[in-house]
Amino acid sequence: xxxxxxxxxxxxxxxxxxxxxxxxxxxxxxxxxxxxxxxxxxxxxxxxxxxxxxxxxxxxxxxxxxxxxxxxxxxxxxxxxxxxxxxxxxxxxxxxxxxxxxxxxxxxxxxxxxxxxxxxxxxxxxxxxxxx
Numbered sequence: 001x002x003x004x005x006x007x008x009x010x011x012x013x014x015x016x017x018x019x020x021x022x023x024x025x026x027x028x029x030x031x032x033x034x035x036x037x038x039x040x041x042x043x044x045x046x047x048x049x050x051x052x053x054x055x056x057x058x059x060x061x062x063x064x065x066x067x068x069x070x071x072x073x074x075x076x077x078x079x080x081x082x083x084x085x086x087x088x089x090x091x092x093x094x095x096x097x098x099x100x101x102x103x104x105x106x107x108x109x110x111x112x113x114x115x116x117x118x119x120x121x122x123x124x125x126x127x128x129x130x131x132x
Contacts, residue, residue, distance in 0.1 A: 002118035010117070012109065019102050030054045041070045065091040 007013055030050045037047045041059055046052045062069035065088040068079050076096060079086045086092045109116055 002115060003121050005117055005119050012105075016102070016106060019098060031058055034058050035069075035072055039072075064088070066095070 034050050034055050037049075038044045038055070041062070046055060050058075058069070066079070066086050068075075068082075068084050068086060071084055073084075075082075076092070078084065079092050080089060
C-alpha cells in the first residue's frame with residue numbers, strides 16, 4: 001500500500017500553491033480589477049480599490065513594457081502580431097510565462113503519475129529490491 005507524501009515534501013506543490021496565491025491576491029484583485037474599474041487609464045480618478053500605488057505600478061509597467069495593457073485588449077497574439085505590438089515583447093512573454101507553463105506542468109505531472117501524492121512505502125521498496 002502506498003503512503004501519502006506530506007505537503008512539506010512536495011516542492012512542486014508549493015510552487016503550484018504560490019502560483020495560485022499570486023493569481024488570487026495580486027493578479028485578480030489588483031491587475032485584473034484595475035482594468036475593470038478604470039475604463040480609460042489616461043483620464044481617471046483613483047478608485048477605493050486597488051490602492052493608488054498599485055495602480056501606478058500597473059500603469060508604469062504598461063507604459064514601459066506592455067502598452068496593450070492600457071488598451072484593454074490583452075491577448076498575446078495581439079501583442080506579438082497586432083497593430084499595438086509590444087515594444088518589449090520578451091518582457092511580456094517573460095511576465096506571461098507562468099500562465100503558459102504552469103498549466104502544462106500541472107497536466108504533465110498528473111498524466112505521468114497515476115498517484116502523484118503518494119509514494120511506495122519503504123518496506124515495499126526493500127521487498128522490490130530484494131526480489132531483484
